Amino acid sequence: MSCGRPGGHPGAAPGLTECRHTLYVPPVDTIRHTSRRTAARTTVAAAVLLPALLSGATTAPAAADxxxxxxxxxxxxxxxxxxxxxxxxxVALGPGAPKVPKKLTARSWIVADAESGDVLAAHNAHWRLAPASTIKMLFADTLLPKFExxxxxxxxxxxxxxxxxxxxAVGIEEDHPYTVHDLWNGVFVRSGNDAVxxxxxxxxGLEKTAREMNEHAEALGARDTHVVSPDGYDAEGxxxxxxxxxxxxxSGMQKPAFRAYAATAEADFPGEWAEEGKKKPKEDDGPREREHFAIGTTNRLLIGSHGLEPYEGLAGVKNGFTSEAGYTFTGVAQRGERTLLVTVMxxxxxxxxxxxxxxxADLLDWGFAAAGKxxxxxxxxxxxxxxxPPGDPTPVGDEKNAEGTAAGLTASEPPASGASGVSTAVGLIAATGTVLAAAVWFVHRRWPTARD
Known part of the structure; x- marks a missing residue:
């Protein structure tokens, strides 16, 4: 959201019109409930600072630390x-390999080949940090197969x-119906915590969902990950x-629905009832039309915005921001026959x-230039x-067929209607669907053993 507040995602052009549809403000009688952690922190801070203010102190000893x-x-x-x-x-540079970009400031980053799984270079790869809304990738990878x-x-x-x-928030209203497709657009395109x-x-519920996300992370080998808030909102632990x-x-990019949502640049999202009064229709009113409004991706590198050019071949995946996590981003891009994944935290x-x-972008450029060197x-x-097992192209326990579809996943494939403005990354997805959906798990059978 362009408002730059905790949990927000600075992706679209700033302005009051944007924020009207992307910022959820709880009803007055629920603010106390939803802000208990914030209130507690504020109370503690006030208890610490008040004596200093009353005594006329003007310095903060902890500022230097x-x-x-x-x-x-x-x-x-x-x-x-x-x-x-x-x-x-x-990094282990070979002959002719370019040096890793200078002036990288991220606390942690990684460059990996999406097909082979080779890590080309990394910086504090396993540093456990707050993920912000990049954790929505795990949310989607866990829940996408569950609902048609x-x-x-x-x-x-x-x-x-x-x-x-x-x-x-994407702008969901209570007492309004939404399709699962609408909700996933809200998650991927606008990074809407309300859709999550x-x-x-x-x-x-949230607790059950967080538990299932943690179980799925463990199954993937993502042992640095612990989910407390499925939407990525800052939470202790x-x-x-x-x-x-x-x-x-x-893992997510192997699923057709995940790939399609991750590359969607804009979509139409249901709003209020179109007829006078904008009230929920009664059963005997007959069908009613809904107003729709356009939502655009918060991923600046996918579409090019705020002074950035679209990155050639980018096909998603997810960005995020909170006050604790700072800015986070995972992206996948292809050039020629090579597909790279980069995460910056x-x-x-x-x-x-x-x-x-x-x-x-600098790390993707480096990865494409350094691959093979x-x-x-x-x-x-x-x-x-x-x-x-040898001779079997389908991993044990994986129900996907050679085309990368899966029982239970095809129902989650987003319908062709209802979304528009998909960026040039869709061409990449069409061209590399076989690579990302099948070859990642099926072609490369000599997998390393997870180690702690």
Missing amino acids: EAKPPKPPENMSTVGGERLGLPGTQ ADTVYEVRREDLLELGTNSS HVLAAMNG QTSSAYDLTLIAR HPDDDEGANRVYEET VTPVGELVPPRGAQA
């Missing part, structure tokens, strides 16, 4: 390879009660890593939101049970 940049842990996970557990930049795209759900007031104050909460309600987010994105934000996209420093591990 807060200004020091955090350091990565000395001991991190070694899932995917020993070097990935080391702090600092890990044309299923209609009428939103209840209680579905939105736990929505964090100033969350990014409604889908989570359909799934049995919620972490992921550049390595994990890349692993999750790789928490760069310096002195220059605003563009920094995370600029550093992603560097020795991999690690690998993206396969999901649990994905090892295939």
Whole structure:
């Protein structure tokens, strides 16, 4: 949202019109409920600062400590390879390989080959950091198979009660029906926390959804990831890593519906009832039309906005921002026969939101230039049970066929109608559907063993 508040996503052009549809403000009688953590922090801060203010103190002793940049842990996970557990930049340049871009400020980043799983270079790959809305990739990878795209759900007031104050939102209204397809557009295109909460309600609630996301992360080998708030809103103990987010994105991009939503640049989203009064129709009123409004992606690198050019061959995946996580982004792009995944977490934000996209683009450029000229420093591990026996192109425990479809996933394929303005990345998806949907798991059978 362009408003730049916690949980927001600075993707679309700023302005009051944008914020009207992308900012959810809870009803007055629910603000106390949704802001308990914020209120508690405010109360503690007031108790600490009030004596100093009354005594006339004007300095903050902790300011100097807060200004020091955090350091990565000395001991991190070694899932995917020993070097990935080391702090600092890990790269093994060969003859003719370009040097890693200078002036990268991200606390953590990774460049990986989406097909082979080779990690070309990484920086603090397993540093556990707040993920912001990039965790929505795990939310989607976990829940997409569960609901058919044309299923209609009428939103209840209680579905939105736990929505964090100033969350990014697509503009969902209680007592209004939405299709699952609409809700996934809200999640992917506008990064709407309200859409996440409604889908989570359909799934049995936030706690159940977080538990299932954690179980799915464990199955993928994403052991740095712990979900507390499925929408990515800052929560104590919620972490992921550049390595994990890349692993999750790789899993998601094998699903046709995930790929299609991730590459959608804009869509029409249902609004109020079109007729006079804008009230919910009664059963005997007959069919009623809905107003629709356009929603546009918050992924600046996908479409090119705020002074950035679209990145050639980019096909998603997800951006995010909160006050604790800073700016985060995972992107997938293809050039020629090579498809790369890059994740960047928490760069310096002195220059605003563009920094995370600029550093992603620099790392993608480097990866395409360096591929074949560097020795991999690690690998993206396969999901649990994905090892295939010799001669069998389908991994054990994976029900996908050779075309990359899956029982239970085809129902989640987004219908052709209802979305428009898909960026040039759709061409990439059409060209590389076989690569991302089948070859990632099926062609490369010699998988590394997950290690801690």
